[in-house]
Amino acid sequence: MSDFLQMGLTGLSLGLMYALIAIGLTLIFGVMRIIQYAHGEMFMLGAFALYYWHAELGLPYWAGVAFSAGLIFCLGAVLQVVLFKPLQGKNILYSLAVSLGLVLIISGSGQLLFGTTTKGIPSAVSGGMLIGGAYLSYERIVISAVSIGLIIALWAFLRHSVTGFAIRAVAEDPQTAALQGIRTDRIHWIAFGIGSAMAAIAGCMMGTLLSIVPTMGFLATIKAFMIVIMGGLGSVIGALVGGLILGMIDSVITTTISGDIAIILSFVVIFLILVFRPSGLFGQNWD
Amino acid sequence: MHELEARGLQMKFGGVTAIAGLDLTVEEGEIRGLIGPNGAGKTTFFNACSGRYPVTAGEIRYRGQKISGMKPHQIAAEGLVRTFQHVTLFKQFSVLKNVVAGNYLHSRHSYWGSLLRTRKTREAEAGSVARAREILDFVGLGALMDQQASTLAHGHQKMLGIAIALAAEPKMLLLDEPCAGMNSDESREMIHLVRRIRETGITIMLIEHDMKVVMGLCDRITVLNFGNEIADGTPEAVRANAQVREAYLGSQAHVA
Amino acid sequence: MDKSDIIARPNRLVWGGLLALALVAPALVGFDLYMIHVGITISFNVALATSLWMIWSLGVISFAHAGFMGIGAYASALVLTKLGLSMWYGLWIGAAVSALFAMLIAVPLMRTRAVYFFMASWAVGEVIKRNFAYFKDFFGGWDGVFDIKPPVLDLGFLQIDFANRIAYYYLALFFVSLTVWIIYRMNASRTGTIWWAIHENELLAQHTGINVFRQKVVCFTIACTLVGVIGALYAHYQTYISPKSFDIWKSEFALVHLIVGGLTTVGGPVAGAISLTMVDEALRATGYFRTIFFGVVLIASVLLLPGGLETVPARIRKLFNRNSQK
Numbered sequence: 001m002s003d004f005l006q007m008g009l010t011g012l013s014l015g016l017m018y019a020l021i022a023i024g025l026t027l028i029f030g031v032m033r034i035i036q037y038a039h040g041e042m043f044m045l046g047a048f049a050l051y052y053w054h055a056e057l058g059l060p061y062w063a064g065v066a067f068s069a070g071l072i073f074c075l076g077a078v079l080q081v082v083l084f085k086p087l088q089g090k091n092i093l094y095s096l097a098v099s100l101g102l103v104l105i106i107s108g109s110g111q112l113l114f115g116t117t118t119k120g121i122p123s124a125v126s127g128g129m130l131i132g133g134a135y136l137s138y139e140r141i142v143i144s145a146v147s148i149g150l151i152i153a154l155w156a157f158l159r160h161s162v163t164g165f166a167i168r169a170v171a172e173d174p175q176t177a178a179l180q181g182i183r184t185d186r187i188h189w190i191a192f193g194i195g196s197a198m199a200a201i202a203g204c205m206m207g208t209l210l211s212i213v214p215t216m217g218f219l220a221t222i223k224a225f226m227i228v229i230m231g232g233l234g235s236v237i238g239a240l241v242g243g244l245i246l247g248m249i250d251s252v253i254t255t256t257i258s259g260d261i262a263i264i265l266s267f268v269v270i271f272l273i274l275v276f277r278p279s280g281l282f283g284q285n286w287d
Numbered sequence: 288m289h290e291l292e293a294r295g296l297q298m299k300f301g302g303v304t305a306i307a308g309l310d311l312t313v314e315e316g317e318i319r320g321l322i323g324p325n326g327a328g329k330t331t332f333f334n335a336c337s338g339r340y341p342v343t344a345g346e347i348r349y350r351g352q353k354i355s356g357m358k359p360h361q362i363a364a365e366g367l368v369r370t371f372q373h374v375t376l377f378k379q380f381s382v383l384k385n386v387v388a389g390n391y392l393h394s395r396h397s398y399w400g401s402l403l404r405t406r407k408t409r410e411a412e413a414g415s416v417a418r419a420r421e422i423l424d425f426v427g428l429g430a431l432m433d434q435q436a437s438t439l440a441h442g443h444q445k446m447l448g449i450a451i452a453l454a455a456e457p458k459m460l461l462l463d464e465p466c467a468g469m470n471s472d473e474s475r476e477m478i479h480l481v482r483r484i485r486e487t488g489i490t491i492m493l494i495e496h497d498m499k500v501v502m503g504l505c506d507r508i509t510v511l512n513f514g515n516e517i518a519d520g521t522p523e524a525v526r527a528n529a530q531v532r533e534a535y536l537g538s539q540a541h542v543a
Numbered sequence: 544m545d546k547s548d549i550i551a552r553p554n555r556l557v558w559g560g561l562l563a564l565a566l567v568a569p570a571l572v573g574f575d576l577y578m579i580h581v582g583i584t585i586s587f588n589v590a591l592a593t594s595l596w597m598i599w600s601l602g603v604i605s606f607a608h609a610g611f612m613g614i615g616a617y618a619s620a621l622v623l624t625k626l627g628l629s630m631w632y633g634l635w636i637g638a639a640v641s642a643l644f645a646m647l648i649a650v651p652l653m654r655t656r657a658v659y660f661f662m663a664s665w666a667v668g669e670v671i672k673r674n675f676a677y678f679k680d681f682f683g684g685w686d687g688v689f690d691i692k693p694p695v696l697d698l699g700f701l702q703i704d705f706a707n708r709i710a711y712y713y714l715a716l717f718f719v720s721l722t723v724w725i726i727y728r729m730n731a732s733r734t735g736t737i738w739w740a741i742h743e744n745e746l747l748a749q750h751t752g753i754n755v756f757r758q759k760v761v762c763f764t765i766a767c768t769l770v771g772v773i774g775a776l777y778a779h780y781q782t783y784i785s786p787k788s789f790d791i792w793k794s795e796f797a798l799v800h801l802i803v804g805g806l807t808t809v810g811g812p813v814a815g816a817i818s819l820t821m822v823d824e825a826l827r828a829t830g831y832f833r834t835i836f837f838g839v840v841l842i843a844s845v846l847l848l849p850g851g852l853e854t855v856p857a858r859i860r861k862l863f864n865r866n867s868q869k
Contacts, residue, residue, distance in 0.1 A: 035661070083842065083846070093801075093802055094802065094849075096661075096798070097798065097802045097803075097841060098842050100798075100838075101841035101845070102842070104837055104838030104841070105839060107834070108832070108835040108838065111831065112835075225662065229659075263669075263673055264673045264674065267666040267673070268666075271651075271666040271667060275652070275654050275655060275663065
């Protein structure tokens with residue numbers, strides 16, 4: 001029983017972090033219709049920003065998370081304006097190629113600048129508690145709470161703010177949104193920045209819980225894509241649900257059967273979802 | 288035997304009923320108009336006939352053969368071919384290549400032939416190109432043969448849409464608003480073209496909003512409203528029909 | 544007929560020149576073994592990119608392409624290591640196995656569309672790769688398969704041992720030229736017109752009587768068969784394969800070759816694969832900077848040369864025309 005509880009709790013906190021990364025990716029796709037393959041690199045850079053801020057310079061942890069988010073927001077916005085804007089309206093393959101180039105550049109430079117050894121970010125809180133025989137560190141609780149808080153904040157932002165409304169309008173129908181006076185160019189870089197910042201924060205969390213290495217971005221990209229496919233491209237709710245599902249699969253099957261099977265199974269599930277529900281669980285049909 | 292026959296046809300999408308139990312027959316050689324207010328189910332009827340969407344209930348027969356349940360390419364092979372309301376072309380192809388692609392059904396095709404460029408394949412290809420030129424001359428696009436389809440004027444694009452359909456050598460054509468978005472000169476040209484197509488022995492059913500076009504062109508007219516047939520008859524009879532007047536007054540246009 | 548674009552006019556001079564250059568290339572580099580290795584790598588990449596381009600003529604890109612190359616490679620390698628049959632058998636068995644799997648997978652895969660096809664094919668590619676890794680006893684796990692000997696051709700009066708790199712270069716060149724020729728011919732024919740018609744407008748293609756689903760399955764299967772042969776050649780050249788040889792990056796690089804080369808003619812992937820493989824090899828000396836530079840070259844060519852290398856001749860012509868008008 002306590003094993004299951006342990007797996008459930010681990011799966012939940014893992015799932016929330018996955019969801020953070022995936023929501024960023026799905027936001028970017030929804031607004032710009034591009035496949036941002038370098039999304040995981042934003043996650044990696046976010047983690048390293050916090051590492052240098054907190055572990056190397058000894059500055060406060062939470063300020064570091066905010067710094068990391070801000071930095072990656074700016075990076076994302078700049079990348080959008082410089083690299084992706086000129087490709088707007090062209091075949092999706094071109095933006096895919098550019099983001100592939102970004103993956104090569106960022107992960108290559110990462111290995112060069114940060115070194116290839118594994119590093120850890122010291123945690124801000126310590127200790128833990130036992131719930132029904134399952135151990136739960138305060139760190140994990142705080143991190144899950146932050147993830148939930150961020151997801152709620154993003155949801156509220158999209159629902160209730162003017163900019164959030166504009167983002168949703170552009171995602172729904174770019175032409176009509178532009179006709180109604182929404183400056184889609186501005187929305188594009190804002191959404192790209194926010195999406196990247198979400199990945200950066202997830203990187204900070206994951207980096208604190210586990211460890212960081214410059215090649216960690218690729219796996220994050222893969223997970224984010226798996227989630228986004230499950231939930232449906234462009235759907236925030238879908239990304240949340242997909243993240244939680246994948247977190248549970250990862251936690252349960254990896255501990256009970258094997259990691260290899262978990263990955264093969266999740267890819268088979270994704271394939272089947274795409275074949276029988278071609279636009280994901282919550283997605284719409286993008287043509 | 289009727290050319291086209293729908294019996295108890297129903298089309299539902301989710302909870303929305305687009306066509307509710309339609310009975311309709313079209314005879315060989317006629318030009319049949321299909322009119323009705325927006326959302327009456329006209330295009331849905333074409334979608335059902337061409338196999339684009341599956342029918343919910345009832346059946347459609349073409350020359351006695353049941354076609355509901357068949358795939359679009361099978362229905363086209365039976366000789367029932369449609370055009371689309373919005374300009375639908377192979378946009379990056381030249382005008383000629385558009386029509387050659389449309390001639391697929393009647394040009395011998397084999398993968399080995401393509402690879403080895405056998406004599407049969409070359410002959411079939413030459414035949415296909417010759418036929419495409421004929422069709423383009425017939426619809427009046429002969430001079431624009433080498434232009435890219437996307438660069439044509441709107442009216443010419445609609446014409447090309449019909450040329451592609453003709454290349455499939457249909458026995459019956461379903462034309463979805465052939466004159467939509469055309470000026471009066473282009474419209475007149477299109478009406479003339481539709482008449483000439485009928486003279487070659489092809490049965491035609493067309494959806495059209497412009498009443499002048501419909502009344503002047505069609506032998507018989509079927510009027511749909513809310514997925515049901517409310518009238519069917521000669522243009523004069525339909526014009527005099529009170530129910531039709533009501534349906535149209537309730538929506539957008541007067542019956543001329 | 545020859546004036547129309549039905550049969551795209553072959554630029555025989557360019558193709559012939561390229562082939563002639565490829566034939567004398569080993570002599571030009573003074574039979575330098577490293578340079579010949581680069582030549583063989585170029586050949587494989589050309590075949591990979593061109594066959595991917597064939598799938599692109601339907602309007603989609605398959606990220607499972609390297610996976611099917613892997614199926615061909617593993618089939619041929621295992622036929623040798625388990626059954627003792629040389630590559631002359633493995634080549635065809637690899638192609639057949641790849642074709643079989645391609646056909647089986649294409650049936651569900653072709654139900655998906657546009658961006659979802661990318662994703663689904665990516666899942667297929669990952670499953671293929673991870674199956675190689677998972678079934679350790681059969682496929683050798685992450686360690687892969689070793690000792691895949693190159694074949695020997697015994698003509699009675701002449702024996703060619705393809706362990707010789709120069710001999711292998713010509714073997715690879717033969718098969719790659721064949722692949723490009725097949726794809727070129729298919730594309731320039733009725734079949735190509737049908738596939739591009741589906742690419743342009745699937746709905747219209749269907750309603751003019753084209754069995755779109757069947758055409759898609761056939762095209763995908765042919766492309767995967769061709770790449771299966773290349774996979775077998777790759778295995779017997781490297782003499783060692785592992786799941787990592789056929790991961791998503793290989794498909795992605797093929798895509799990059801397409802995009803940098805150009806998407807509308809068969810010359811595009813050929814030009815892209817040749818030039819980018821050479822760039823990649825030239826950057827080898829820069830060590831760590833290699834991937835970074837490659838990324839820069841990639842982004843720069845997408846942004847600065849839209850349409851890819853295949854548009855270069857037209858650009859030059861335009862430049863000349865402008866100058867002559869002045």
